[in-house]
Amino acid sequence: MADPHTIHVDIVSAEGQIFSGEAAMVFAPASEGDIGVAPRHAPLLSLLKPGEVRVQTPDGQEQHFFVGGGAIEVQPSKVTVLADTALRAKDIDEAAALAAKQRAEEALRDRGGHITQAEALAELARAAAQLKIIERLRKLRS
Amino acid sequence: MPGTKEIRSKIASVKNTQKITKAMQMVATSKMRRAQDRMRQARPYAEKMRVVIGHLTEANPDYRHPFLQPRDEVKSIGIIVVATDRGLAGALNANVFKQTLYLMREWQRKGATVNLCLIGAKGLAFFRRIGVPILANVAHLGDRPHVKDLIGTVKVMLDSYREGKIDRLFLVNAQFVNTMTQKPVVEQLLPIEAMDTEGLQEHWDYIYEPEAAQILDGLLMRYIESQVYRAAVENVASEMAARMIAMGAASDNAGKLINELQLIYNKARQAAITKELSEIVGGAAAV
Numbered sequence: 001m002a003d004p005h006t007i008h009v010d011i012v013s014a015e016g017q018i019f020s021g022e023a024a025m026v027f028a029p030a031s032e033g034d035i036g037v038a039p040r041h042a043p044l045l046s047l048l049k050p051g052e053v054r055v056q057t058p059d060g061q062e063q064h065f066f067v068g069g070g071a072i073e074v075q076p077s078k079v080t081v082l083a084d085t086a087l088r089a090k091d092i093d094e095a096a097a098l099a100a101k102q103r104a105e106e107a108l109r110d111r112g113g114h115i116t117q118a119e120a121l122a123e124l125a126r127a128a129a130q131l132k133i134i135e136r137l138r139k140l141r142s
Numbered sequence: 143m144p145g146t147k148e149i150r151s152k153i154a155s156v157k158n159t160q161k162i163t164k165a166m167q168m169v170a171t172s173k174m175r176r177a178q179d180r181m182r183q184a185r186p187y188a189e190k191m192r193v194v195i196g197h198l199t200e201a202n203p204d205y206r207h208p209f210l211q212p213r214d215e216v217k218s219i220g221i222i223v224v225a226t227d228r229g230l231a232g233a234l235n236a237n238v239f240k241q242t243l244y245l246m247r248e249w250q251r252k253g254a255t256v257n258l259c260l261i262g263a264k265g266l267a268f269f270r271r272i273g274v275p276i277l278a279n280v281a282h283l284g285d286r287p288h289v290k291d292l293i294g295t296v297k298v299m300l301d302s303y304r305e306g307k308i309d310r311l312f313l314v315n316a317q318f319v320n321t322m323t324q325k326p327v328v329e330q331l332l333p334i335e336a337m338d339t340e341g342l343q344e345h346w347d348y349i350y351e352p353e354a355a356q357i358l359d360g361l362l363m364r365y366i367e368s369q370v371y372r373a374a375v376e377n378v379a380s381e382m383a384a385r386m387i388a389m390g391a392a393s394d395n396a397g398k399l400i401n402e403l404q405l406i407y408n409k410a411r412q413a414a415i416t417k418e419l420s421e422i423v424g425g426a427a428a429v
Contacts, residue, residue: 012190014289014368016183032351045198046351047360071361073194080190082364085289096294097301100278104259107266107279118229119267 006058007039011065011081018065018083019055026079027054028072037074044074053081146414149407153400160396166230167389173285174321174382180286180375181318188372191365198361201347202354209362212333213309218255220277220299220308221245222331224315224373225265226381227282232388234316234324234381235264241326242314246274257308259299261292261374277302285382287374289367296367303332315373316380322387324380329373331366 009026011019026037029051035044053065067083199210223242225235246256256274260266263281270276278298283291302308311332316324350357 010186010190012187014184014187014364014371015180017186030351042349043347044349044351045194045354045357047357070364071194071357073197080194082187082191082194082361084364093293093297096290097278097297098294100280100294100298103281104276104279107270108276118263 005039007037007041007077007079009055009079009081011053011055011067011083013067013070013083013085015085019063021055022058023055023079024058024060025056027052027056028081029053029067030072035072037079040076041074041079043076044072046072048072048081048083053083146407146410149403149410153403153407156396156399156403160393160400163389163392163396167386167393170382170386170389174379174386177285177375177379177382178318181372181379184368184372184375188365188368191361191368195358195361195365198348198354198358202358205355205358207355207358207362208304209332209366210334216249216252216254216309218257218308219249220257220259220302220311222259222261222296222299222311222313222370222373223265223269224313224370224377225260225262225268226377227263227284228381229264230388231381231384234384235268237324238314238316238326239265239268241328242269245312245314245328254309257302259295261295261370262377283374285378287371287378289371292370292374293367296370297363300332300363300366313370313373315377316384318376318379318383321383324384329369331369334362334365 003022006022006024007026009019009021009023011017024039028035028037029049030046031049032046034051035046037044048067048070050068051066053067055063055065057063065083067081069084071082073080073082221242223238225238229235249256258269258274258276259278260269260276261280261283266276266279266281278295280291280295299308299311303311310330313329313331314326317327319325348354
């Protein structure tokens with residue numbers, strides 16, 4: 001990179017780019033303990049814990065970003081933080097998966113039983129259209 | 143004067159309908175723009191993710207993650223179908239479902255069973271009549287889907303893949319080509335097709351925290367989730383575009399209908415006046 005005293009930082013999440021720019025130093029909550037990344041850091045790949053990513057810009061200011069977890073890739077002149085937008089933990093994910101499964105099961109159990117309002121309305125519209133056609137045919141014939 | 147009053151009230155009701163369809167068209171237009179923005183914002187993450195996964199697999203050629211390993215025999219497949227929650231969006235959902243049915247039939251002919259994962263209320267309403275197992279479902283994500291609402295649903299499918307219940311995972315959604323065109327597309331999520339490793343930087347000797355396998359697992363999971371998120375956002379953009387067009391057409395049709403009714407009304411009114419006049423004239427002549 002042009003300036004050996006800074007490091008390029010990209011913080012992105014699935015829902016949008018959070019930060020992109022040069023930094024003098026980056027701190028991140030890696031899964032094995034917080035790390036500080038200075039320019040020309042050794043290549044590193046790590047998962048992140050929920051916490052705060054701090055970016056020190058070359059003019060000495062500091063910016064804070066909350067991440068719900070994710071991953072960080074460090075190359076000598078570049079840091080990429082892949083941030084999660086949601087808090088992640090094994091049991092939270094597990095619970096979410098279970099809820100998704102249950103919704104599907106419930107929906108299947110409902111089959112044939114009571115119909116939803118939307119379906120009933122669609123049925124009604126179909127019947128009304130049929131009636132209209134019958135009426136029109138009758139008019140044509142008479 | 144039979145008829146004129148009915149025609150007048152009919153005109154009023156069609157005008158009301160036209161107001162609604164016009165409003166819906168305008169709402170859909172503004173929502174579509176926002177959805178397109180979100181689509182664009184989701185792109186850098188997926189790109190960065192692909193690069194990091196590429197680096198990682200490059201640096202560890204001997205480690206093969208199950209998500210990257212194609213299976214020879216496909217006994218069962220999973221399909222994630224992204225549909226809308228609400229109707230009045232033209233043929234958008236119907237096209238997605240048709241594409242899904244083609245895909246299902248193609249694999250069923252090869253002897254594979256099909257499992258579905260449905261995103262959006264309309265998908266559930268359609269597919270639950272077919273009698274194919276539905277493993278997971280999520281609906282009412284709104285106009286602004288969030289990754290956190292999709293994690294559970296995607297995890298069910300990833301777990302099924304890991305456990306060998308499904309050997310391949312597909313994603314079907316409406317691709318936003320432009321405002322006029324939305325095309326249903328099928329994408330293979332698992333196993334992940336070879337990532338393009340060209341254009342990557344030189345080989346890096348990473349320090350891993352924790353070990354590489356665990357990082358790769360976390361990254362691949364997030365990668366799939368981001369793909370599904372992208373599909374959900376793109377589907378919202380497609381939905382809004384389709385609704386915009388459908389409601390535009392509906393407003394035009396309502397306008398035509400109003401014109402026709404107005405003509406009929408004028409004729410009926412004229413006929414009534416003529417009749418009245420002739421009655422008066424007839425009455426005067428009789429005296």
